[in-house]
Amino acid sequence: APGLMRGKRGLIMGVANNRSIAWGIAKACHNHGADLAFTYQGDALKKRVEPLAEEVDGIVVGHCDVSEPATIDAAFQAVEAAWGSLDFVVHAIAFSDKDQLDGRYIDTTEDNFVKTMLISCYSFTAIAQRAEKLMTNGGSMLTLTYYGAEKWMPHYNVMGLAKAALESSVRYLAADLGQKNIRVNAISAGPIKTLAASGIGDFRYILKWNEYNTPLRRNVSLDEVGDSAAYFLSDLSRGVTGEIHHVDAGYHVVGIKHPDAPDL
Numbered sequence: 452a453p454g455l456m457r458g459k460r461g462l463i464m465g466v467a468n469n470r471s472i473a474w475g476i477a478k479a480c481h482n483h484g485a486d487l488a489f490t491y492q493g494d495a496l497k498k499r500v501e502p503l504a505e506e507v508d509g510i511v512v513g514h515c516d517v518s519e520p521a522t523i524d525a526a527f528q529a530v531e532a533a534w535g536s537l538d539f540v541v542h543a544i545a546f547s548d549k550d551q552l553d554g555r556y557i558d559t560t561e562d563n564f565v566k567t568m569l570i571s572c573y574s575f576t577a578i579a580q581r582a583e584k585l586m587t588n589g590g591s592m593l594t595l596t597y598y599g600a601e602k603w604m605p606h607y608n609v610m611g612l613a614k615a616a617l618e619s620s621v622r623y624l625a626a627d628l629g630q631k632n633i634r635v636n637a638i639s640a641g642p643i644k645t646l647a648a649s650g651i652g653d654f655r656y657i658l659k660w661n662e663y664n665t666p667l668r669r670n671v672s673l674d675e676v677g678d679s680a681a682y683f684l685s686d687l688s689r690g691v692t693g694e695i696h697h698v699d700a701g702y703h704v705v706g707i708k709h710p711d712a713p714d715l
């Protein structure tokens with residue numbers, strides 16, 4: 452229904468280009484009437500995020516690199532200056548050294564382990580700390596995770612550990628913030644060809660495997676993740692917190708390859 456999110460103000464973190472999951476979410480929220488603000492990571496992405504923000508009548512609050520806490524503070528100060536308060540925040544941020552999203556998990560270095568955890572897991576908590584202060588009227592926080600948190604997936608490696616910790620943080624944050632009527636949830640998205648995903652070894656194989664073996668016999672789209680996100684970010688999900696919700700064409704229920712599925 453048009454107007455589902457009318458009057459709601461949300462910060463979208465993690466748009467790199469028009470194939471980003473964060474962009475799919477932004478479009479859905481805009482279609483439901485939400486007001487949006489965006490951060491970008493570095494000048495190279497600024498040029499991409501600005502025209503996209505304009506497309507959905509959003510504002511750009513500035514550079515935010517979650518490995519530099521001062522830039523997270525600056526982004527939330529800019530949101531406060533523009534709006535005074537905040538209703539929702541989307542965290543669609545992850546990073547690991549590309550060389551280690553290939554091959555064996557056991558070869559992860561300490562340096563990349565720490566970096567992956569910081570950017571892909573702790574950053575959601577760092578953002579929640581700032582967002583809590585602006586969610587004076589309750590709120591909804593949403594992050595993105597992947598099935599590789601629950602089960603071994605080829606090449607996902609240390610990112611799987613980071614997503615497992617991220618999913619656990621959703622539960623702890625939900626408990627901490629529930630009394631303020633701030634809800635915290637995650638969408639576990641099926642594989643989608645984005646900039647971040649293209650860093651994962653054999654990603655095309657994973658996409659094909661899912662296309663042939665999900666119950667819906669296809670992959671999910673940005674719009675489908677966006678529509679599910681609109682549920683979490685609107686009052687439709689007002690009784691839901693601490694949830695990890697699969698938007699993966701049902702892949703999480705699959706045990707083995709379907710006998711009718713083509714070989715790869």
Ligand code: NAD
Pocket residue numbers: 464465466467468470471472473491492496515516517518542543544545546570595596597598639640641642643644645646647648
């Ligand atoms: P993407 O490349 O479009 O987005 C990743 C974003 O992370 C980029 O905007 C990038 O700027 C940001 N980022 C990385 N390091 C950062 C830092 N230090 N500070 C601030 N921002 C930083 O790719 P995407 O696939 O849309 O990724 C969004 C989220 O969805 C990620 O958490 C990813 O793990 C998750 N996810 C993706 C898939 C998939 O198949 N694409 C599936 C499940 C979950």
